[in-house]
Amino acid sequence: MNKRRIGFSRERELARILWKKGFAVIRAPASGAKARKLSYPDIVAIKNRVVLAIEVKTKEKPGTVYIDKRQVKKLLEFTRRSGGLGFIAVKIMDGRGWRFIPIEKLEVTRGGNYRVSIDTIDSGLLLKDIVRLGESITSLDKWLSS
C-alpha cells in the first residue's frame, strides 16, 4: 500500500473503534480527497453532544509529527463553529496504540506549520481517555492544565 492508502486505512480503523465505543462517527470520504480537505476533518466523532474533530497521522517509527497549517486551520474552524474539541490522532506503527494530542498542545514551526514531539505524543490521551470525554468534557480541562 502507498502512503495515502495506509492513511485511509488507519482512518477507517479509528472510525470503527470509535463507533464500537458508542460514538456517532463521520469519516471524510477517501474519494475527492482534494475537495474535502478544504472543509472536513478526517474524522468527526460525537457522543452525548461532545464533538471531537480529529486529524489522523500515521508514522512508521517514533519521531516528531508535522502538521500542515491548513489542516490545523481547518480543525480550529470546525471546533470553533461546533463547540467541539480538536485532536491530532497519531498511530506509530511500532506496536503502540493510538495517542490523541489536543490541538492546544501543538508547537508552531518557523514556517508557520505545526509539529508535535514524540514526548508530547507519548504523553497524549489514550483511547480510554477519549471514550471518557464522551461522558464528560471536564476531564480534558484537567488534562490540559496539568
Place this chain on the structure above:
Amino acid sequence: MNKRRIGFSRERELARILWKKGFAVIRAPASGAKARKLSYPDIVAIKNRVVLAIEVKTKEKPGTVYIDKRQVKKLLEFTRRSGGLGFIAVKIMDGRGWRFIPIEKLEVTRGGNYRVSIDTIDSGLLLKDIVRLGESITSLDKWLSS
C-alpha cells in the same frame, strides 16, 4: 439533471446555507452513495454542541413525502449516539423555502416506512428556527409540545 443529481444539488445548497449561518457542516459524499447510506445522514450540522442530523428530500409539487425506514433508522441511530436532533429537510420546488420536520413528527405507513403530510411539512420549522436551535435547544421542546 436526473433525480439523484437534483438531490445532491439540494443537499449542497442546504449545506452551504447552514455553513453561512455559522454551523460546522458535514455533507455525506455524493460518490460511493451506496456505502455511505448505511451509516451517515445526508447532512450533519453542529453549532454550540447542538447536533442536527438531517435527511434531505426534494419534491416537485406539494404533497406527502415518503421516507424509507432504513433512512429513519439511520437517523435515529445517529441522534441516539450523538445526543443530537433528527430532521427531514424538505424543499418543495414551487418557491417555498426549506421546511424542517423533527423525526418525532413522522407517521408510520402500513409497510413500516414513514411519511410526512403536506400539512406537517407546511407547519415544519423554518430555517430561522433551525438557526435558533444552534443557540439553544430548549426551543425545540416548546415546538414539539405545541
